[in-house]
Amino acid sequence: MNKKKIIVLGAGISGLVTAYLLAQKGYDVTVIEKKSEPGGSIETVKENGYLFDRGPNSALETTPVISKLIDELNLHDQLVYANKAANKRYILRNNRIHSLPMNPIAFLKTGLFSTKAKLRLFAEPFIAKSKDGYYQSVAEFVTRRLGKEFLDYAINPFVAGVYAGRPEELSVKSAFPKLYALEEIYGGLIVGTIKSIKERKRRDEKSKQSAKMLSFKDGMQVLPLALAKHLGERVLYNSEVDQVTTKGNGYIVSYTKRGERYSLECDSVISTLPAYIAANIIKHFDEEAAKRLMEIYYPPVLVLYVVYAKKDISRALDGFGFLIPSRENKSFLGAIWSSIIFPGRSPDDKAAFTLFIGGARNPEIDNSDVELLIKKVLTEFNEIMEIKSSPIYSAHRYWAKAIPQYNLGYIEHENYFDEFEKRNPGIILSGNYRGGISVGDCIKNAAAIVHKL
Ligand SMILES: Cc1cc2nc3c(=O)[nH]c(=O)nc-3n(C[C@H](O)[C@H](O)[C@H](O)COP(=O)(O)OP(=O)(O)OC[C@H]3O[C@@H](n4cnc5c(N)ncnc54)[C@H](O)[C@@H]3O)c2cc1C
Numbered sequence: 001m002n003k004k005k006i007i008v009l010g011a012g013i014s015g016l017v018t019a020y021l022l023a024q025k026g027y028d029v030t031v032i033e034k035k036s037e038p039g040g041s042i043e044t045v046k047e048n049g050y051l052f053d054r055g056p057n058s059a060l061e062t063t064p065v066i067s068k069l070i071d072e073l074n075l076h077d078q079l080v081y082a083n084k085a086a087n088k089r090y091i092l093r094n095n096r097i098h099s100l101p102m103n104p105i106a107f108l109k110t111g112l113f114s115t116k117a118k119l120r121l122f123a124e125p126f127i128a129k130s131k132d133g134y135y136q137s138v139a140e141f142v143t144r145r146l147g148k149e150f151l152d153y154a155i156n157p158f159v160a161g162v163y164a165g166r167p168e169e170l171s172v173k174s175a176f177p178k179l180y181a182l183e184e185i186y187g188g189l190i191v192g193t194i195k196s197i198k199e200r201k202r203r204d205e206k207s208k209q210s211a212k213m214l215s216f217k218d219g220m221q222v223l224p225l226a227l228a229k230h231l232g233e234r235v236l237y238n239s240e241v242d243q244v245t246t247k248g249n250g251y252i253v254s255y256t257k258r259g260e261r262y263s264l265e266c267d268s269v270i271s272t273l274p275a276y277i278a279a280n281i282i283k284h285f286d287e288e289a290a291k292r293l294m295e296i297y298y299p300p301v302l303v304l305y306v307v308y309a310k311k312d313i314s315r316a317l318d319g320f321g322f323l324i325p326s327r328e329n330k331s332f333l334g335a336i337w338s339s340i341i342f343p344g345r346s347p348d349d350k351a352a353f354t355l356f357i358g359g360a361r362n363p364e365i366d367n368s369d370v371e372l373l374i375k376k377v378l379t380e381f382n383e384i385m386e387i388k389s390s391p392i393y394s395a396h397r398y399w400a401k402a403i404p405q406y407n408l409g410y411i412e413h414e415n416y417f418d419e420f421e422k423r424n425p426g427i428i429l430s431g432n433y434r435g436g437i438s439v440g441d442c443i444k445n446a447a448a449i450v451h452k453l
Contacts, residue, residue: 003028004027004028004267004268005027005028005029005030005250005265005266005267005268006022006027006028006029006030006266006267006268006269006270006453007029007030007031007032007251007253007264007266007268007269007270008022008029008030008031008032008269008270008272009031009032009241009253009269009270009271009272009273009278009281010031010032010033010034010040010271010272010273010431011031011033011035011038011039011040011224011228011235011237012038012039012040012041012042012224012272012431012432012442013039013040013041013042013223013224013439013442013443013446014040014272014430014431014432014442014443014445014446015031015033015040015270015272015430015431015446016031016038016224016227016228016231016235017065017069017227017442017443017446017447018270018272018430018446018449018450019031019227019231019234019235020069020227020230020231021446021447021450022450022453023231023234025450029231029234030234030235030236030264030266031231031234031235031236032236032239032241032253032255032264033235033236033237033238033239034238034239034240034241035237035238036237036238037225037228037237038221038224038225038227038228038235038237039055039220039221039224039225040055040224041055041056041399041402041432042055042056042220042221042223042224042439043055043221043397044218044219044220044221044222045395046218046219049346049347050305050307050345050346050347050352050393050395051218051219051344051345051346051352052219052305052352052354052395052397053215053219053220053221053338053354054303054305054397055220055303055397055399056220056438056439057215057220057336057338057341057342057354058082058213058214058215058220058341058342059213059214059215059220059223059438059439059440059443060211060212060213060214060438060439060440061211061212061213061214061440062211062438062440062441062444063440063443063444063447065443065444065446065447066214066440066443069223069227069443073223073226073227073230074226075216075222075223075226077217078216078217078218078222079214079216079217080214080215080216080217080342080343081212081213081214082212082213082214082215082320082341082342083340083341083342085318085319085320085340085341086213086319086320086340086341087102087319087320088100088102088318088319088320089319089320089321089322089323090319090320090321090322090323091112091153091154091157091322091323091324091325092157092322092323092324092325092328092330092384093111093112093153093325093328094328095328095383095384097322097384098110098111098112099112099319100112100154112153112154113149113150113153113154114149116149117147117149117150117153120146120147120149120150121146121147121150121190124145124146124188124189124190125188125190125191127144127145127188128187129183129184129187130144130183133173134171134172134173134174134180134411135408135409136171136172136173136408137167137168137169137170137171137172137408138155138159138167138168138170138171138172138175138176139151139155139156139166139167139168140172141172141179141180141183142155142167142172145183145188145189146189151167152325152326152327153325153327155167156325156326156327157323157324157325157333157334158323159175160323160324160326160333160334160356160359160361161323161333161334161356162437162438163175163359163360163403163405163406163437164299164301164333164356164358164359164360164361164402164403165299165359165360165361165403165405166326166359166360166361169360169405169407169408170405170406170407170408171406171407171408171409171410171411173410173411174406174407174410174411174414175405175406175410182196211440213341215341215342217343217344218344220439236255236257238257238258239255239256239257239262240255240256240257241253241254241255241273241281242254242255242256242280242281243281244269244271244281244282244285244427245284247265249267249426250265250266250267250268250426251265251266251267251268251269251426251427252264252265252266253266253269267426268426268427268428268453269426269427269428270428270430270449271427271428271429271430271431272430272431273431274298274401274404274431274433275293275294275296275298275404275431275433276293276294276296276298276401278293278429278431279291279293279294282420282427282429285420285424285427286420286423286424288416289416289417289420289429292412292413292416292417293413293429293433295413296404296405296413296433297360297404297405297407298401298402298403298404298405299358299359299360299363299401299402299403299405300358300359300363300365300366300398300399300400300401300402301356301357301358301359301398301399301402301403302356302357302358302365302370302373302374302396302397302398302399303354303355303356303357303396303397303398303399304332304354304355304356304357304374304377304394304395304396305338305352305353305354305355305394305395305396306352306353306355306378306381306391306393306394307346307350307351307352307353307391307392307393307394308350308351308353308387308389308391308392309349309350309389309392310349310350310351311349312387312388312389313351313385313386313387314386314387315385315386317337317340317351318340319337319340320336320337320340320341321334321335321336321337321353321354322334322335322384326361330380331357331362331373331376331377331380332355332356332357332377332380332381333356333357333358333359333361334355334356335353335354335355335356335381335385336353336354336355336356337351337353338352338353338354339351339352339353346393350392350393353381353385355377355381357373357377358402359402359403360405367398367400370396370398374394374396378390378391403432403437404432404433404437406433406437414434417429417434428449430445430446430449435448
């Protein structure tokens with residue numbers, strides 16, 4: 001038993017994996033969570049055969065830590081990989097969905113891009129590196145290397161699908177470090193992709209493109225529930241942390257549970273709270289760090305789950321779903337064809353879809369006129385999908401602050417947080433605003449933190 005006492009703030013996937021790995025190494029670990037259940041952004045609701053993942057719908061197996069967790073937590077019976085059909089992805093252009101070309105021949109044939117845009121791609125290997133270094137938005141970077149049409153009809157919808165974000169605001173270096181590195185290391189995207197595939201093969205690693213997409217029969221929350229079950233009484237629920245103070249070489253974490261104040265002493269605190277909450281908790285250590293945490297923008301996202309009778313859908317359901325470029329001026333960002341990807345998302349004679357609304361593209365959505373907004377979105381969705389009926393079942397979840405945006409200048413925040421941790425040994429700022437927002441990245445980061453400790 002390692003006697004070092006560590007308190008993890010937050011029982012989302014970052015906090016739970018961190019605590020699980022620490023406990024495995026013999027640390028005395030406690031997790032403090034505000035809500036009454038584990039998972040944070042990962043929430044699943046199952047009712048009468050309808051399964052609604054209200055946050056993430058899937059995770060990519062980008063790190064071996066995921067399969068290790070599945071083994072150790074005995075989740076093999078629950079594990080489901082995405083249907084092969086989900087490799088096919090669609091993009092909306094002129095009110096029609098076009099499949100995203102996945103090989104050079106399909107690229108030459110596709111109606112998604114004009115001939116001019118296709119020819120423009122051949123110039124990419126000859127474009128020099130930018131002198132702006134990391135002060136480039138995703139939009140600037142992509143326009144310079146691949147052209148405006150590629151930005152509008154490939155990257156813009158992709159960025160909406162990953163970050164619910166805008167390429168004009170996201171920093172290419174912080175939001176898509178691997179894309180940025182292709183130019184930095186190899187001088188270009190096409191040459192870089194070919195060379196890095198070879199290098200990854202040598203290192204036996206998987207890229208996000210080739211990593212398998214997974215979920216669980218009972219939805220994404222299966223993983224946090226299993227981690228929390230394993231941690232048992234080490235997770236304190238309904239407990240809202242509001243302060244961390246120093247005591248000798250250690251810390252005191254104060255929290256409120258059902259109106260009562262409590263405090264716990266520890267040697268080290270790992271915060272996996274959202275940045276705007278962590279800001280209040282650490283502000284008396286460093287006002288500048290708190291200010292930077294508050295500056296991180298989390299746009300709202302409304303997630304809408306709708307189910308239709310299969311007989312009412314005339315178009316073939318043969319893919320992951322579709323994303324919508326902002327130029328198409330629709331009221332939503334895209335739709336996942338949930339029941340095509342994983343089994344058990346709705347009864348067999350029905351098809352379930354998950355739609356995403358808002359994000360940094362439409363941050364003005366709010367919770368007060370949701371019904372009206374949903375009506376507008378479903379009119380557009382039915383037209384695109386050629387559906388004549390109304391949904392048999394629907395449910396939604398409004399996230400007021402959904403996903404942190406790694407916007408331009410983020411690198412300064414990242415550097416400052418590194419410095420903050422050096423000046424305050426024993427406090428670690430973690431969670432999805434550092435090192436990647438995906439579930440896979442959060443798991444990878446948790447493992448890296450435990451390794452560092
Ligand atoms: C709508 C949506 C769809 C997404 N889709 C995908 C996807 O398909 N694939 C993918 O890989 N990723 C997806 N993501 C991103 C991914 O789900 C998140 O980035 C990840 O789950 C964040 O985990 P976390 O533990 O870092 O933070 P969180 O899940 O936010 O956990 C933080 C925890 O801290 C708790 N907390 C807050 N304040 C306090 C306090 N004062 N005291 C104690 N506890 C507190 C919260 O209740 C929460 O449990 C999606 C996110 C959203 C919102």
